[in-house]
Amino acid sequence: MQFVSTRGRAPALSFSDAVLAGLASDGGLYVPVSWPRISPDEIAGYANRPYAEVAFDIIRRFAGADIDEATLGDIVEGAYKGFRHASVAPLVEIAPGHFVLELFHGPTLAFKDVAMQFLARTMDHVLARRGTRATIVGATSGDTGSAAIEAFRGRETTDIFILHPRGRTSEVQRKQMTTVLDDNVHNIALEGDFDDCQDIVKAMFRNAPFRDGVKLSGVNSINWGRIVAQIVYYFTAAAALGSPHRQVIFSVPTGNFGDIFAGYCALRMGLPIRQLVIATNSNDILNRALRTGRYERAGVMPTISPSMDIQVSSNFERLLFEATGRDAGLVNQMMDSLGQSGGFTIPNQALKLIASQFDSASASEAVTARTMQGVFAASGYLLDPHTAVGVAAGSPLAGGREPLVTLATAHPAKFPDAVREATGIEPGLPAWLADLMHRPERMSVLPADAGEVEAFIKARTRVMEDRT
Ligand SMILES: *Cc1c(COP(=O)(O)O)cnc(C)c1O
Numbered sequence: 001m002q003f004v005s006t007r008g009r010a011p012a013l014s015f016s017d018a019v020l021a022g023l024a025s026d027g028g029l030y031v032p033v034s035w036p037r038i039s040p041d042e043i044a045g046y047a048n049r050p051y052a053e054v055a056f057d058i059i060r061r062f063a064g065a066d067i068d069e070a071t072l073g074d075i076v077e078g079a080y081k082g083f084r085h086a087s088v089a090p091l092v093e094i095a096p097g098h099f100v101l102e103l104f105h106g107p108t109l110a111f112k113d114v115a116m117q118f119l120a121r122t123m124d125h126v127l128a129r130r131g132t133r134a135t136i137v138g139a140t141s142g143d144t145g146s147a148a149i150e151a152f153r154g155r156e157t158t159d160i161f162i163l164h165p166r167g168r169t170s171e172v173q174r175k176q177m178t179t180v181l182d183d184n185v186h187n188i189a190l191e192g193d194f195d196d197c198q199d200i201v202k203a204m205f206r207n208a209p210f211r212d213g214v215k216l217s218g219v220n221s222i223n224w225g226r227i228v229a230q231i232v233y234y235f236t237a238a239a240a241l242g243s244p245h246r247q248v249i250f251s252v253p254t255g256n257f258g259d260i261f262a263g264y265c266a267l268r269m270g271l272p273i274r275q276l277v278i279a280t281n282s283n284d285i286l287n288r289a290l291r292t293g294r295y296e297r298a299g300v301m302p303t304i305s306p307s308m309d310i311q312v313s314s315n316f317e318r319l320l321f322e323a324t325g326r327d328a329g330l331v332n333q334m335m336d337s338l339g340q341s342g343g344f345t346i347p348n349q350a351l352k353l354i355a356s357q358f359d360s361a362s363a364s365e366a367v368t369a370r371t372m373q374g375v376f377a378a379s380g381y382l383l384d385p386h387t388a389v390g391v392a393a394g395s396p397l398a399g400g401r402e403p404l405v406t407l408a409t410a411h412p413a414k415f416p417d418a419v420r421e422a423t424g425i426e427p428g429l430p431a432w433l434a435d436l437m438h439r440p441e442r443m444s445v446l447p448a449d450a451g452e453v454e455a456f457i458k459a460r461t462r463v464m465e466d467r468t
Helices: 015-021 040-046 051-066 069-081 112-130 143-152 171-178 194-206 208-213 224-240 258-268 285-292 316-323 328-341 348-357 365-379 385-397 416-423 450-460 462-467
Strands: 002-005 030-032 091-095 098-102 134-139 158-165 185-191 248-253 273-280 294-296 343-345 358-362 404-408 444-447
Touching: 002 015, 015 051, 015 112, 015 224, 030 316, 040 051, 040 224, 051 069, 051 224, 069 112, 091 365, 098 224, 098 385, 112 143, 112 158, 112 224, 134 143, 134 194, 143 158, 143 171, 143 185, 158 171, 158 194, 158 450, 185 194, 185 450, 194 208, 194 450, 208 450, 224 248, 224 258, 224 404, 248 258, 248 385, 258 273, 258 316, 273 285, 273 348, 273 385, 285 294, 285 348, 285 358, 316 328, 316 348, 328 343, 348 358, 358 385, 365 385, 365 416, 385 404, 385 416, 444 450
Parallel strands: 098 404, 134 158, 158 185, 185 444, 248 273, 248 404, 273 358
Antiparallel strands: 002 030, 091 098, 294 343
């Protein structure tokens, strides 16, 4: 299968090349040239199948001849065997007809493990086959960095450098990154905030001599290799609840629109999804866009669901491409307008199409806390604040004809302060992570200066060794 850019000016790439590239050279995002169809019989057959087998069957339709089937089988087997739950992504009913899909049984307790464990193995395979290495860099406010570090640790083909704002992540999040002591893992505690981290990463990608010199690669949520792995659990969840004979509604706590776009992919592939609910916290750019047709950048407000505190949702561009009938010219116009004036208007027809498949709701801080408290009081189930946003947004649709599934994107112990404040309960880390806070840490403190960060990376990445 080939992948094309949403901006229409970059060459089409194979699966492997799209995964290594991340962003397209014209600034666009890669999408498959066509949507493979999964038949109703195949969907029915996914019920009660091991998760890795379903992952294999779905991802092979995109990876095609590019990654041979035996290798792809090994990759998905390896990616999911470290999950601490036998079914990888189990469903739990928290109210009649309302289920949460627990995506947090991976090594860092957030759903990003599901995609990152797949992506790291895939990149490792492709790089090894080509006899080359890459340098991975990323900025994190918490979840992405720890999931990436855990997935890339110890790999022969990659060195990973993750920038976090010094002293501004939670203790658990920092420890999950800095206690990984493998030689190829480099934690940079930047003297600045998250925006400084992100600006420096962007500057490094714009610096062509540096970028090409260290073979820079990104693993943020726009990488197709992450989206494709996230399609899988929509199928396993719906099949477990009676699809294809039954339609299902999904409510998805949303930041960069990656996770919910994977749900849209599942829909396009034939999964009978009645509706996808975009659940946002008070950073509600997507909710406003759906309601008004105006996509308008605003300042970021810090919330108790920090992994969804975003200014713009990068992956929304993929939906715009689809909803405009793959009109790259229109997508370019909208993205230019976003860059120049901070907003754009979604064409009427596209907005109508989006509204027929998506619903949206935003949960304030108070509603998020009340939801954690209410669900705990009614069922004894502890939600993390991100999942609580999803539960709050989806709840009006619960108890109807179709089952409602809210994606549980993090373990409550990852955000203990918010959970304790709302419920009075201190969520404990799972036993296998209980000693996390006492493990030794390693990190380097650097000033918020792109030149210094580049020098630090150049001195350490093995890509440079290969050239000397
Ligand atoms: C990243 C993240 C999200 C948002 O996912 P997107 O794909 O960016 O929409 C939600 N919840 C948690 C816990 C996350 O880490």
